[in-house]
Amino acid sequence: MNKQSLDPLWIGKTFDDFLFRPQMGVTASRAAVPLSSSLTHAIALELPIISSNMDSVTGGDMAQTMALEGGLGVVHRGQSIERQSDTVARVKRSHSAVIEHPRTLPAGSTIGEARAFARKYKINGILIETSPGSAILAGVLTRRDIPWDRSQDSEIVDRFMTPLAELKTAGPQVATEEAERIMFDGRIERLPLIDDERRIHGLITRKDVRFLRERPFASKDAKGRLLAGAAVGCSGDFLERAQALLEAGADCLFVDIAHGHSQVMQNGIERLRAQFPNVPLVCGNVATGAGAQFMRDLGADAVKVGVGPGRGCRTRLETAAGVPQLQAIREAWCAVGGEIAIMADGGVRHDKDIFLALACGADTVMLGSALSGTDEAPGRVIEDPATHSKKKIYRGMTSPEAVMESLYDGEDAEAVDAALATPPEGQEIQVPYRGGVVDILHRIRGHLRSAVSYAGCESLAGAREMTLPDPLQYLIVLSDAARRESYER
DSSP: OOOOOOOGGGTTOOGGGEEEOOOOOOOSOGGGOOOOEESSSSOEESSOEEEOSOTTTOSHHHHHHHHHTTSEEEEOSSSOHHHHHHHHHHHHHHSOSSBSSOOEEETTOBHHHHHHHHHHHTOSEEEEESSTTOOBEEEEEEGGGSOSOGGGTTSBGGGTSEEGGGOOOBOTTOOHHHHHHHHHHHTOSEEEEEOTTOBEEEEEEHHHHHHHHTOTTOOBOTTSOBOOEEEEOSSTTHHHHHHHHHHHTOSEEEEEOSOOSSHHHHHHHHHHHHHOTTSOEEEEEEOSHHHHHHHHHHTOSEEEEOSSOSTTBOHHHHHOOOOOHHHHHHHHHHHHTTTSEEEEESOOOSHHHHHHHHHHTOSEEEESTTTTTBTTSSSOOEEOTTTOOEEEEEEOTTSHHHHHHHHHHOOOHHHHHHHHHSOOOBOEEEEEOOBOHHHHHHHHHHHHHHHHHHTTOSSHHHHHHHHTTOGGGTEEEOOHHHHHHHHOO
């Protein structure tokens, strides 16, 4: 793709500086407008929305819901390697057509051990293997088989499980439709997959098959598992962390530092690429075309654009560093558009900002504060006893509170020293409690579809193809009066 120089009209501009000029509508129904876009050249999303890798935004619940709704969640790195990789593993196992490595207990285990095992991994059925590590199926123990009477906790599971001879099973290569038929005919909830030697190859549950059938646009990998992203840094234990996350099933790594256009990032990407040459890397943050080119030249699959526009970030206030977000997005597109994917990170205050970001250069948009305060975001709900209003905590990852919590949970001495020596550039605030994130994503999806319709296109891809060469053909620069008329309510 031929690169463009940045039109001077973009200088100093961000989302509230423009309106999109409506075009003749061509869609019969806005509900049918497709919104698919690319996270990287290898990963496509039905909904181009990414939940931010912040400890007050994306844990396991958020990552799971984002994938089910067609987007992607990025599990934050402000925690130990073990906790982060366990979270990724839970997301990958949560709704899969085939659970490839189901949890097992050996025969001879006690009911008490089984009870604790089921509680720890939040599962309703346990495959019992003949001996520890054998992977030879002996039977299945479900929650309904576990006695409520704790006096039997010392009894062995063999007495209560359904033995293999009484189980319905299938071969490792069984089709999902056939597995579903077997489970229906047998009125069973789970189907172990074993070979001729009774070796366990996986597990299919009716709940997961039904759940995924109801969500045809969920973000899934080639094996039918939900997609999950995970964040790493560029120093300390980042290679060990990356290894653990990939082993847990992470589909892409977000190499995330405050100043991505730096020698620190270069060293980090080079070492990651040397050890994990094929893993998709989304790298950032940068705010300039030169920064985007820097990421492209290092082999990043996508560049994350945005320095200081988010609610939890005080970088611009503390350091004067940054570029207005829409200008930064356009700079990045002029530099690398069509070569690597561009992710806009920060500055979104209204749903219209998402469409403007996508129409001007971004392939996907990362949201932080817009998704905070929801049930799926980590943290508890806080209720003001005087007003009975409910809130949750939202904070930047460089806020003192986030830094100290990550240090408390981790064991990286180098990271501790660096954090203590660096003044914070983030802040912690309270945001209104917003209920379930699904409602927010449905609203965003609906508004994006309407925006595409107003643009006179049948799909988001079509709208971007039309606008990206020169968005200024379709944008109106607002006066102060027009801005008040448009955005002040």
